[in-house]
Amino acid sequence: MVLLDRNTLNQMFEALAESGFTVIGPTVRDNAIVLDRVNSINDLPVGWTDDQERGAYRLKQETAGAFFNFTNGPHSWKRFLYPPQLTLFNARRRNGDIELIPEKPTDEKFALIGVRPCDLAAIGIHDRIFLKDHHVDTDYRERRKNLFIVAVNCLNPGNTCFCTSMGTGPTAGTGYDLVLTELFDEDQHHFLAGTGSVAGTKMLEKLSAPPASPALLHHCDEMLKEAATKMGRNIRTDELADMLRESFDDPYWQEASAACLSCGNCTMVCPTCFCATVEDVTDLTGETATRVRRWDSCFNGEFSYIHGGILRQSTLSRYRQWVTHKLSSWEEQFGSSGCVGCGRCITWCPVGIDITEVAGKFWEKKYPSRKKAATKRQQPREVLIPVN
Amino acid sequence: MKSVKKPKIAVWKFASCDGCQLSLLDCEDELLDVVGAVEIAYFLEASRATIKGPYNISLVEGSITTPHDAERIHRVRRVSKHLIAIGACATAGGIQALRNFADVEQFTRMVYPNPQYISTLNKSTPISDHIKVDFELRGCPINKYQLLEVINAFLNERQPLIPAYSVCMECKQAGTPCLMVSRGAACLGPVTQAGCGAICPAHQRGCFGCYGPKEAANPFALAEYFKGGGINDEKLVRLFRGFNAFADPFRQESERRQSPEPVRD
Numbered sequence: 001m002v003l004l005d006r007n008t009l010n011q012m013f014e015a016l017a018e019s020g021f022t023v024i025g026p027t028v029r030d031n032a033i034v035l036d037r038v039n040s041i042n043d044l045p046v047g048w049t050d051d052q053e054r055g056a057y058r059l060k061q062e063t064a065g066a067f068f069n070f071t072n073g074p075h076s077w078k079r080f081l082y083p084p085q086l087t088l089f090n091a092r093r094r095n096g097d098i099e100l101i102p103e104k105p106t107d108e109k110f111a112l113i114g115v116r117p118c119d120l121a122a123i124g125i126h127d128r129i130f131l132k133d134h135h136v137d138t139d140y141r142e143r144r145k146n147l148f149i150v151a152v153n154c155l156n157p158g159n160t161c162f163c164t165s166m167g168t169g170p171t172a173g174t175g176y177d178l179v180l181t182e183l184f185d186e187d188q189h190h191f192l193a194g195t196g197s198v199a200g201t202k203m204l205e206k207l208s209a210p211p212a213s214p215a216l217l218h219h220c221d222e223m224l225k226e227a228a229t230k231m232g233r234n235i236r237t238d239e240l241a242d243m244l245r246e247s248f249d250d251p252y253w254q255e256a257s258a259a260c261l262s263c264g265n266c267t268m269v270c271p272t273c274f275c276a277t278v279e280d281v282t283d284l285t286g287e288t289a290t291r292v293r294r295w296d297s298c299f300n301g302e303f304s305y306i307h308g309g310i311l312r313q314s315t316l317s318r319y320r321q322w323v324t325h326k327l328s329s330w331e332e333q334f335g336s337s338g339c340v341g342c343g344r345c346i347t348w349c350p351v352g353i354d355i356t357e358v359a360g361k362f363w364e365k366k367y368p369s370r371k372k373a374a375t376k377r378q379q380p381r382e383v384l385i386p387v388n
Numbered sequence: 389m390k391s392v393k394k395p396k397i398a399v400w401k402f403a404s405c406d407g408c409q410l411s412l413l414d415c416e417d418e419l420l421d422v423v424g425a426v427e428i429a430y431f432l433e434a435s436r437a438t439i440k441g442p443y444n445i446s447l448v449e450g451s452i453t454t455p456h457d458a459e460r461i462h463r464v465r466r467v468s469k470h471l472i473a474i475g476a477c478a479t480a481g482g483i484q485a486l487r488n489f490a491d492v493e494q495f496t497r498m499v500y501p502n503p504q505y506i507s508t509l510n511k512s513t514p515i516s517d518h519i520k521v522d523f524e525l526r527g528c529p530i531n532k533y534q535l536l537e538v539i540n541a542f543l544n545e546r547q548p549l550i551p552a553y554s555v556c557m558e559c560k561q562a563g564t565p566c567l568m569v570s571r572g573a574a575c576l577g578p579v580t581q582a583g584c585g586a587i588c589p590a591h592q593r594g595c596f597g598c599y600g601p602k603e604a605a606n607p608f609a610l611a612e613y614f615k616g617g618g619i620n621d622e623k624l625v626r627l628f629r630g631f632n633a634f635a636d637p638f639r640q641e642s643e644r645r646q647s648p649e650p651v652r653d
Binding site for chain 1 (some may be wrong): 413
């Protein structure tokens with residue numbers, strides 16, 4: 001473990017750019033911390049933090065000038081590894097035949113700065129889905145191949161966070177090249193940096209940073225332990241998959257989905273939701289066609305369209321599908337829960353539906369006397385601004 | 389190049405502002421392709437020269453508001469192989485359907501010195517209330533790329549790719565942080581059909597619902613949430629009474645908010 005200061009961290013941005021990376025990281029835009037290109041530490045949300053609750057997100061300025069004292073915003077890294085829209089191939093008519101023109105995979109190399117432990121776990125889930133066995137997603141493979149990941153441990157989890165429940169944080173597991181923990185120590189602002197790969201080690205060598213003292217390492221460990229106790233939400237996951245598997249006819253789904261708008265926001269912000277649709281677009285003359293992959297959602301009617309009609313007509317059936325897939329059937333399908341506890345679906349649901357509350361209800365129903373999965377620190381919602 | 393008879397397109401106007409048919413002329417970059425693929429046979433906004441029907445595709449803009457138009461739309465249907473209603477007026481009755489919630493005679497008395505000369509219907513209704521429509525393209529105004537896609541699909545005899553999902557799908561894919569969540573703004577995006585590219589939220593303005601109710605829309609739940617945030621019923625009525633006021637789920641919601649005790653259906 002070594003200690004970086006602001007300048008050495010900035011040198012890392014420069015070193016990454018010099019090595020041909022497109023550097024993506026958190027930055028402030030439109031009242032939120034989003035993920036976009038960042039050229040230096042100055043593009044980071046310096047001095048910004050956020051307040052999050054179900055259906056509410058507010059940016060807040062704080063004085064200390066921290067770079068990473070916020071939790072996840074509306075974007076997840078899947079924007080860059082599994083883009084919302086992707087051309088798969090083109091086709092054109094030629095001499096009475098159809099010629100396929102493959103789309104060249106991107107040669108852009110991404111460096112992701114500030115990947116939270118929960119999101120790191122989400123990338124791990126996508127790796128298993130897209131890179132394992134025979135079903136390799138070639139575009140994902142190309143984007144993943146050259147990826148450089150700088151993870152950042154969470155010292156200040158948010159109100160809608162529950163990564164400890166899902167076993168994904170607040171300390172980064174595996175899968176990063178570098179991992180940072182941001183520390184303020186006697187007016188010193190620095191970053192404890194560890195490496196997780198050969199590329200990460202090489203980067204640290206380039207930055208020539210001093211080693212961290214054992215006392216500081218201990219202090220950091222203590223803070224991360226404390227952070228694990230500061231989650232705003234939690235889910236009891238033992239037996240949950242079984243409970244949900246047996247919940248198909250449970251009348252509670254009616255209540256749970258009554259407020260659902262089937263707008264699909266939860267699936268768009270979820271770092272693991274990867275459902276997509278494939279569309280063929282023709283030109284007016286019918287001479288050329290393009291096949292495009294686009295993010296889709298189990299909350300859309302067309303998503304479950306088969307011959308004869310839409311399979312999941314009701315919002316109830318769509319909501320139930322999403323929750324049970326995420327927290328239950330995902331395990332059978334991909335060998336882990338589909339939820340990493342990032343809390344985005346709770347914060348970014350426009351009407352504030354809380355998956356931890358819904359999961360907790362099934363637990364409560366089965367074991368009324370046991371400690372329920374608590375939902376704490378709820379704040380009153382702010383008054384909305386009418387549109388007209 | 390082999391000479392093939394190009395399919396004929398006609399554009400018809402009913403009660404409307406002309407904005408949707410203008411989308412066709414607005415195609416600029418694509419206009420030459422359009423003219424290359426089809427013969428624009430009847431399009432008074434673009435040319436006085438007209439070619440007799442029948443037409444392969446008729447684009448119908450506007451709602452039915454007069455007895456004369458209620459009769460004329462049947463003639464349009466008879467000369468059209470495929471008839472596509474374009475825009476909020478043609479698909480939902482438009483902004484002029486606000487009259488449907490009031491007394492139209494009262495309006496004519498207020499507006500015209502000699503209301504006896506006004507021949508108008510009590511309600512402004514979508515084209516599909518009068519004749520069979522082959523496709524409805526939503527929007528106020530329609531999106532020109534969606535228009536091209538629909539023409540394209542009909543020419544190539546395939547399904548148009550016009551998703552019925554929410555504006556949120558486009559908003560999120562564009563990377564715009566949700567206005568409801570990040571600012572507490574009232575936005576109709578979650579109950580409105582996509583198609584505009586989520587322009588208003590991208591400019592920090594809540595969705596007005598120009599593309600009408602999305603498939604399986606739940607305006608009741610959204611309205612209840614707004615109400616919890618301090619928007620009263622009177623404002624909720626106005627929120628849902630825009631360009632698609634008479635489209636079923638929006639109409640039901642605004643009527644429910646006018647009744648003393650709003651209850652779910």
